[in-house]
Amino acid sequence: MASIESTNGSTPHRLEATGLCKAFGGLQVTRDVSLALPAGARTALIGPNGAGKTTLVNLLGGVLRASAGNVRLDGEDVSEWNPAQRARSGIVRTFQINRVFKELSVHDNVRCAVLHRHGLARRVWLSRSQRAQVDAEVDEALGSLRIQGQARRITGQMALGEQRLVEIALALAMKPRVLLLDEPAAGVPESESGRILEAVERLPGDLAVLLIEHDMDLVFRFARDIVVMVQGAVFARGTPAEIAANEAVREIYFGRSGHAGGH
Numbered sequence: 001m002a003s004i005e006s007t008n009g010s011t012p013h014r015l016e017a018t019g020l021c022k023a024f025g026g027l028q029v030t031r032d033v034s035l036a037l038p039a040g041a042r043t044a045l046i047g048p049n050g051a052g053k054t055t056l057v058n059l060l061g062g063v064l065r066a067s068a069g070n071v072r073l074d075g076e077d078v079s080e081w082n083p084a085q086r087a088r089s090g091i092v093r094t095f096q097i098n099r100v101f102k103e104l105s106v107h108d109n110v111r112c113a114v115l116h117r118h119g120l121a122r123r124v125w126l127s128r129s130q131r132a133q134v135d136a137e138v139d140e141a142l143g144s145l146r147i148q149g150q151a152r153r154i155t156g157q158m159a160l161g162e163q164r165l166v167e168i169a170l171a172l173a174m175k176p177r178v179l180l181l182d183e184p185a186a187g188v189p190e191s192e193s194g195r196i197l198e199a200v201e202r203l204p205g206d207l208a209v210l211l212i213e214h215d216m217d218l219v220f221r222f223a224r225d226i227v228v229m230v231q232g233a234v235f236a237r238g239t240p241a242e243i244a245a246n247e248a249v250r251e252i253y254f255g256r257s258g259h260a261g262g263h
């Protein structure tokens with residue numbers, strides 16, 4: 001795709017949301033939110049329960065339509081695109097809940113995603129070169145998370161933390177330009193969350209990643225930028241050090257003696 005320059009003449013951001021608004025009935029849950037993720041972004045979105053994080057991810061991924069504002073991918077306006085169109089173009093998300101096929105092997109789960117991306121999901125027969133290409137892409141997705149050794153395991157028999165890695169592998173098999181990681185550590189026992197952190201730390205360098213997460217250890221170890229949402233609006237943004245030192249964030253979000261101060 002040709003590079004489309006933003007209005008100030010610079011290279012466009014991978015993902016740029018401008019002035020997003022959303023209401024459910026009379027409840028305004030997204031208030032004029034703007035967010036820019038350059039290539040290689042490692043941004044965490046945090047905020048108390050009900051702050052509007054999931055709604056924002058749904059607006060970025062196309063599950064919800066904004067009542068105002070727009071979303072651009074590498075400069076192209078994708079605001080009217082549905083989730084499938086956005087995913088095919090590179091805005092890929094994982095979900096808080098498990099979306100893997102539990103009865104399939106890890107390899108076959110990821111293979112489904114690769115076939116889907118190539119429009120081959122309904123094909124009964126693949127040529128030898130298509131099979132080789134699909135298998136190579138499955139190996140690449142598993143390899144980038146270092147779970148190629150688990151390829152033959154039945155996904156439903158794996159620990160929850162390992163299943164989350166399979167989910168991230170499914171997302172990587174879609175060849176994302178922007179990855180929206182929705183609470184990858186949710187429900188995962190602490191003993192396994194280290195593996196999730198290792199995996200997200202190894203994501204491809206040029207991928208723009210937005211992590212929504214309540215686990216502050218993961219957030220502060222992963223993020224180079226943090227966006228804090230409160231009541232549907234961006235309350236603060238900055239580096240982890242800036243957010244940790246932000247007294248208003250500590251009071252509103254973490255509580256006076258909150259966790260952020262410890263990092």
Ligand SMILES: Nc1ncnc2c1ncn2[C@@H]1O[C@H](COP(=O)(O)OP(=O)(O)OP(=O)(O)O)[C@@H](O)[C@H]1O
Pocket residue numbers: 024027029047048049050051052053054055056
């Ligand atoms: N489909 C919906 N209809 C009505 N209200 C909704 C809907 N989805 C979300 N909300 C409301 O919008 C607000 C923001 O919810 P959202 O799930 O985006 O917050 P969140 O920051 O992701 O919370 P959590 O951290 O608990 O997941 C909440 O008050 C929620 O009740």
